[in-house]
Amino acid sequence: MSLGGFFSSGFARQPKGLVGYVLTAYAALFVLWSAYAAVFSRLDALVLVTLFLSFMLVLVFSTIAAGSERPEADPDRIPVYDWVLVLCSISCGVYFALNAGAIATRITLLDPLSFTDITFASLLIILCLEVCRRTVGLLLTGIVVCFMVYNLYGHVLPAPFGHGYIGFEHFLDIMIFTTDGLFGTPLRVAATYVLLFVLFGTFLANAGGGEFFNNLAASVAGARVGGPAKIAVVSSGLYGTISGSPTSDVVTTGSITIPMMKKIGYPATVAGAVEVAASTGGSILPPVMGSAAFIMAEYTGIPYLDIVVASAIPALLYYFSVYSQVHFTSVRLGLKGLDKSAVPPLSQTMKNGGLFLVPLAAIVWALFEGYSPTFVALFGAVAVIAISFFRKQTRLSVTRIVETLAETGRRLAPVVGACTAAGFVIGGITMTGLAAKLSALVFLMTGDAIWLTLVVAAIMTIILGMGMPTVSSYILAAVLIGPLLIKLGLPEMAAHLFLLYYAVLSAITPPVAVAAFAAASIADDNPMKISFKGVQFAVGAFLLPFFFVLDPALLGEGSVIEVTWATLSAVLAFLLISVASAGCFNSPLGTFQRLLTFALVVPLLTPVLAYQSLGFIAGIGILFWFWLRSRANVRAD
Secondary structure (H helix, E strand, O other), X not given: OOHHHHOOOOOEOOXXXXXXXXXXXXXXXXXXXXXXXXXXXXXXXXXXXXXHHHHHHHHHHHXXXXXXXXXXXXXXXXXXXXXXXXXXXXXXXXXXXXXXXXXXXXXXXXXXXXXXXHHHHHHHHHHHHHHHHHHHOHHXXXXXXHHHHHHHHHHHOOOOOOOOOOOHHHHHHHHHOOOOOOOOHHHHHHHHHHHHHXXXXXXXXXXXXXXHHHHHHHHHHOOOOOHHHHHHHHHHHHHHHHHOOHHHHHHHHHHHHHHHHHHOOOOHHHHHHHHHHHHHHHHHOOOOOOOHHHHHHHHHOOOHHHHHHHHHHHHHHHHHHHHHHHHHHHHHHOOXXXXXXXXXXXXXXXXXHHHHHHHHHHHHHHHHOOOOHHHHHHHHHHHHHHHHOOOOOOOOOHHHHHHHHHHHHHHHHHHHHHHHHHHHHHHHHHHHOHHHHHHHHHHHHHOOOHHHHHHHHHHHHHHHHOOOOXXXXXXXXXXXXXXXXXXXOOOHHHHHHHHHHHHHHOOOOOOOOHHHHHHHHHHOOOHHHHHHHHHHHXXXXXXXXXXXXXXXXXXXXXXXXXXXXXXXXXXXXXXXXXXXXXXXXXXXXXXXXHHHHHHOHHHHXXXXXXXXXXXXXXXXXXXXXXXXXXXXXXXXX
């Protein structure tokens, strides 16, 4: 393994023969046990998370290699050093499970740790750091190591960044033997909500749900102007709400939509950018919203259903913005839709796969009935299995069910890697009081100017999230920046959704735009060009959090009239943004017209009714002017 390979995340290997069968069975049983434990078990939370992590470490070391470069000779063979790490993982799990009672009853920082406690705790930290490096790369692992160094040696720094002395035993005590560190909220959510929703998504995809959503998008939008790009927007949104990963969404749906867009004349950069913008929004689209929404619910105490309801209007506005810009860009480029013969009829699409809407309906029903997210995901998974038996092509046999369970375990690897890192960071921040120090520093920079503070918070969240999974970037932002926003008087829901949006957008923002790099390999184009173009398509999303922070009616807070007016104003604002960004309405626009159009968004952004009304009238007026202008041009031609 080369040095360069060590600094990248590892490649997934699939051992063959007896080892492969054993690992598949192990992964399937692990997921079954975890699902049962998450929903029905009465195990102590610390014991549950400890066992889950130990089982997961075994799976990671056996299925994910230490480097990114696949050796030519037998790449799926598990080397000796990984078998050693597997045994170390098992021994840690056994030790902490056998001593769970003593750990739960000991008094933190008062009862001393034994030599064996220190040994296994240190070993577990090393194993988790290696898992983090293999699954999500060295960047996040390096951040965790920096936090650990700060915890142990920050006492030598001058005020205000220094802190009291923290010895190694003190560090281990908080980080491993309490729920304030490694076994805190992120890993607990991964072992329960996230596992079950990943299970649901994997069953849905393997039964043919992904193909149905793609066909449904094609039936609805394929024949329209720029049809393949609109298919990308719709299908990526539907798939992304389940996967919760912009990069995974790009790889899955983009492998179909990007070549399709290029085939009808889209430049490679534009095709990749459309897919990136569409995939990025899946993490904020109800009803599932990926993993970060569960972390938010657990961290803030806000019910998951309330988060889903509050996110509905902003998420739809985001996709309206991207879809509108795709339309106007297609008009400017003169790109037509797919030939009608290539578009599956909606009736046939619904006949072949309409039953795949049942699991989503089951999830929505269970949420509104007040079931916990674990039961909600379980209902969804059971509904998928049940409807799969209605057609021979979708039927999930016992073999396919076992393979789906095993695949769920493998899909959990990067989430668990990110959550272990987040647990270490949260534990370190708790020990050192770093969040309060950072909040004081930002407050000194911005004072009580809410606008300036929001801009700084958005920039910090994007920087913290560059190159990292959405879960990790949101957690870092929530712990470091969230208290400051709430201190300034923002409602907790609005403050944390603000941070969640920018954590999601970090996947598209250059220079470390992981979703754009994934799209570049499919589009065969420069990832930086795709990233910058993707930001242009998603420009509405960068402004959207300011909309709902300044006007909570967009989160459903207020009377029906207030919510309706705020939504209509936002729809017009995002339509204007799309027109200005694409440089086209019914015909291309000049620079002055684009700037004027974008300027009219400002009064619509303010929460003052008089300004909003003036902006609304002016916005409708300028769009009507563009329409008349295009009609006049058609007559002149």
